[in-house]
Amino acid sequence: MTLTRRTMAKGLALGAAAGLSTLSHADSESRWEAQADGGIPSESSWGEVFPGVWMATIGIPEWFTPVSSRLVPVQTEAFAKLPKVGAAPLPAVRGKRTSRGCVVRLPLRANEQVYGLGLQFLSFSQRGKKKVVRVNADPKLDTGDSHAPVPFYVTTEGIGILIDTARYAAFYIGDARPRPTHPVESVNSANPDPNYAHDAQDGDLGQITVEVPHAGGVDVYLFGGPEMLDAVRRYNVFSGGGVAPPEWGLGFWYRVDAGGTQQSALALAKEFRERKMPCDVIGLEPGWQTHAYSCTFAWNRDRFPDPAGFVRSAQAMNLKVNLWEHSFTHPASGLFSAIEAHSGDYGVWGGLVPDFAGEPARAEFGAYHAKAFLDAGVSGFKLDECDNSDYTGGWSFPECSAFPSGVDGEQMHNVFGLRYQMAIWNEYRKRGLPTFNLVRSSGALAAPYPFVLYSDLYGHRDFIRALVNSGFSGLLWCPEVRDAVSEEDLIRRLQSVVFSPLAMINGWYIKNPPWKQLNRKLNNADQLLDGWERLEARCREIIGWRMQLVPYLAAAFERYANDGTPPFRALVLDNPKQKELYAVDDQFMVGDRMMVAPLFAGEPSRKVVFPDGEWHDFWTGEAVGGGKERTMTASFEKIPVYVKSGSIVPWADTGLFALAPETRRISALVYGDGSIPFVLAAGSEELRLSWSHGQGHQEGTNGYEVYAWRKIG
């Protein structure tokens, strides 16, 4: 045992001398004495930093956090549009510093439900769970891992909490309990945990414990409601406000075969136009570059001999061009030398990792892209592999990486996606160019960024759950269509994606569109389905819905930009008192009046839970009631969509692209008494549709012409 004592003595003595953060036992006891009731010694009061937004600080926060390093200012003027909240709706926050970092404890009320934490794929209601907000492209277990974890949650009591950290924080959401404090005489099976009350009435309200590793302290932001949706709005406004994408971003996107050429891409685009298949954006996959992975960011001239001509040809067909890339920079890239000094100490796939936490790497990366691509008319990018993919080896930089900006690999993983977005977005901003993009990672304060998340995962149900969760945390999510196990699967997935923030088929591994041949091998061998034209027609109709929906979507996004109201969101957000909605993770609101309940392959009917109030079938106008659960069927032709009674919904003609004149010619669909006017206010322009005395009224145009009023339910 000699060794034991020697090592222990050494550790203690040196530890004390060096003033280590790793506390010895004595330090620990004197400074943070563990109390029998699990109590925590330090408290911090809330200070109001914006209307309805408070901050409290535990310990000494790190210098680098999502808020401290934010690149978009708070949308200060928008707070005036939100309800006033008199006082902080929570008591002072409690916390302590520990040997591992710091801990924050926040109260929960009886039956208070908790949602959020970013793009969670595998669960919805979070009370009773432990979640670590760790960036991971492949969340296969419900541990909190996500492409886009966000240390923000919102509760049915109208409380929003942001733990301002770029660490992999652990949230114990009502499941970690203080130790029992008193013995009992005997076992009582009716009360198995005699030290805890199991009944909401008697005050066992639980708590949320958040552990932030490696941080000596943390700022906590509290977003008041009074309603749950207001708390989310306030978080989005604090984030800088929601994004309003260009209309072409709301049209239809198609990503072409990664093995194709300039010629094949343009041929497919031409086919789309000839066969009246709507399309706004053509996306190129890795094959356009001379090398990936890692990236050279240089056109492969064998495949794309005339990039400028390619972009011009696409533009001539009213198509935008979007380019796939990831950020790891190959030694043969023209960008390599410029960012060499602004990169991390590890390489990925033989390439540099740009230090996007710092201005220099963003500036060099952006300038290169501006010169090479923006100035040539490229409308946006798909930023891949920025999400710590394949956590178990080799696909990203380690957490122990060091970057010249001073952040480490863990912090960098948490901000990498968003800072990478800024490197690109900023160049469009500076030029006043509209842009809308795809990205595989995001994080806190993401609402203003013109980027939509996607993923290599593919479960249809998980995709819908991610969409439902995205609205809690200022994120946008694209449940893209890649392949399908059956015609039904293709149709159901396509029906979902056209009711999402970004409607896209990603055909990166098929030469022909999926409606021509579902089987990948046969598709690439040009062996098309018999009668593929019929399936094409079905897809054309569904993609057509997307084009018809553009004015409605534009209004929902304008509202997002205006007061932070998420355009796609869970039902509970609008109805936090309705318990039947607390677990509904497969239905979602689009805007303020439309509710979508997707069908999944093999399930011709499904249960739909209706919020309180009257609802109508969107397609038929049939009144379906509200406030309860019903089993609804839908034909192969339709996805179940419902609208609030009283709604007016603008429904455009079907253009081949969003900026086509058809998009501006709308029918106004009127459900019930038509008492809920539709408003699309963009900038100083406004379009207002209302219904009274059996007649529709258009105020303002914003470029739109209502050629028909249809009272359909």
Place this chain on the structure above:
Amino acid sequence: MTLTRRTMAKGLALGAAAGLSTLSHADSESRWEAQADGGIPSESSWGEVFPGVWMATIGIPEWFTPVSSRLVPVQTEAFAKLPKVGAAPLPAVRGKRTSRGCVVRLPLRANEQVYGLGLQFLSFSQRGKKKVVRVNADPKLDTGDSHAPVPFYVTTEGIGILIDTARYAAFYIGDARPRPTHPVESVNSANPDPNYAHDAQDGDLGQITVEVPHAGGVDVYLFGGPEMLDAVRRYNVFSGGGVAPPEWGLGFWYRVDAGGTQQSALALAKEFRERKMPCDVIGLEPGWQTHAYSCTFAWNRDRFPDPAGFVRSAQAMNLKVNLWEHSFTHPASGLFSAIEAHSGDYGVWGGLVPDFAGEPARAEFGAYHAKAFLDAGVSGFKLDECDNSDYTGGWSFPECSAFPSGVDGEQMHNVFGLRYQMAIWNEYRKRGLPTFNLVRSSGALAAPYPFVLYSDLYGHRDFIRALVNSGFSGLLWCPEVRDAVSEEDLIRRLQSVVFSPLAMINGWYIKNPPWKQLNRKLNNADQLLDGWERLEARCREIIGWRMQLVPYLAAAFERYANDGTPPFRALVLDNPKQKELYAVDDQFMVGDRMMVAPLFAGEPSRKVVFPDGEWHDFWTGEAVGGGKERTMTASFEKIPVYVKSGSIVPWADTGLFALAPETRRISALVYGDGSIPFVLAAGSEELRLSWSHGQGHQEGTNGYEVYAWRKIG
């Protein structure tokens, strides 16, 4: 942006004033300047601490580590039995302190293969992977999570490395690479990563990077070989030496229905004896207590009205009694008040979490068990739920827990299993009582502990992989049989478990033994299989093999206790130069001459890879060659087992329990030229069997009588 600047300024200023471990950018740059080649500024030379064992220190280690808190001394005298190693076989270790903890970097040689890191279920050869040694009962992804992670690895170059930490350390095993350093003119598809050499000849040897979070430094222990198996032996000797269980521990175990009673347990035991079914240990599951989960550690008198009588009745049938429990202490337990002051600040299932890192909790917990159970004749325990089970919520204490001993929840998770084992084992030690136990978590330096790991997982292949991996890290593993999808599955699992450290059927949810009825529902309804006696007979024979194997196993374990040679181990450990064995994770050595290649349900044949040299079929004696891969079939009756040519294998008569006289009556099986003598040396006694001139020789008896020599191959 006002808020941004204010927050940043505050963070920096306060951070500097308080001397935080969280480095600001400036600190970071000056102290640990990131070098272009990924170089690391600090080095530590190896100092020899035991023969062939070196230590190097990076930074200032934590006061609490597996070595600093060890409870079993180094088996110093055993080093003399291992080969001498002249100098440390690695250059000085490099490392640095970081904002997250510390990092250690160790070299890899070309084609050097890496194994270990504890009880890994999902992978074997670790080069190219990232593994975090985190305690988790349900490792469903190959991330390093394990019931028994160990920060120790061993390589085919005869290098063993222990990172002495109780943290969730991350091992990047050859997959994290420094960033590229120079641009190239153009893409060269033949050399996609122009900054890295891809060929072993030109020196791109890779490295292992280990990140230890929350620690300002770490001690690294290097165990020399010269051979791979010697490095493992040295680690086990350093751990305190391998365990030699009592013979009854090597017999057969059966755990009875958790819903049963004193009467039903004894009735089953009586049936075993009457039907000649071998059994050494009867295990009781949760139902024996008045309350679980959490535990009262008190007999449920409704079910067990006379515990002392129960134990005596079992003993009268030569059966040991083993009790299930977990450590979380219910308020109605007689132990509650005694350990209240020695418990963590969080509760689990309404019970206290004993602070097993400290002596007081271990002493109180042990004393209570001694008085209540040891003194009544209980032979051992099954320590459940000590492995951070169900990581995602509520089944264990959080990592941010604080314990009176000064350790936090993360450190506690890493040592909880082993310290819990000591709380129990120490009472047996003090009394000179033999014991052998089950446990669901373990860690570093576990070799001396009389505990075998088990798990709630159940994949047969994963169970075998865990067994193969266990021998790298001083662990023992029981691939227990619970249920089976078919008769074949039952037979194949039983055939595996009798060739493992602990042979057990865990019938905790079935009233009748599985051979009477495989279907759980029918089993519990006493609806037995037609002709179950035939299946019983098959199982009786297989369990009989276990009893016949006891002398051979005893010798393998004696060797473990003597010089640290793991009794169950991967083939690569004995043959580190044979590349064909590098990926063999479904065959294992038992002792020094027997190799088992289990069959899995649905697979009547399998590929078997043979180490160099001549091998024989154990059952038939047939010579099967060696040094290559062959497809072998086995009948439903037999599991493929092979022995080295020259082997002498003692094969006992079949006793109904290990201490029965039959176990001491052995046939000596002789394969090939019989040139490899068999030695069982226990204490001062020795049994030595050798073969020369066509005749067998017995030297010493150790209580054994050889009544037959059988030259069978």
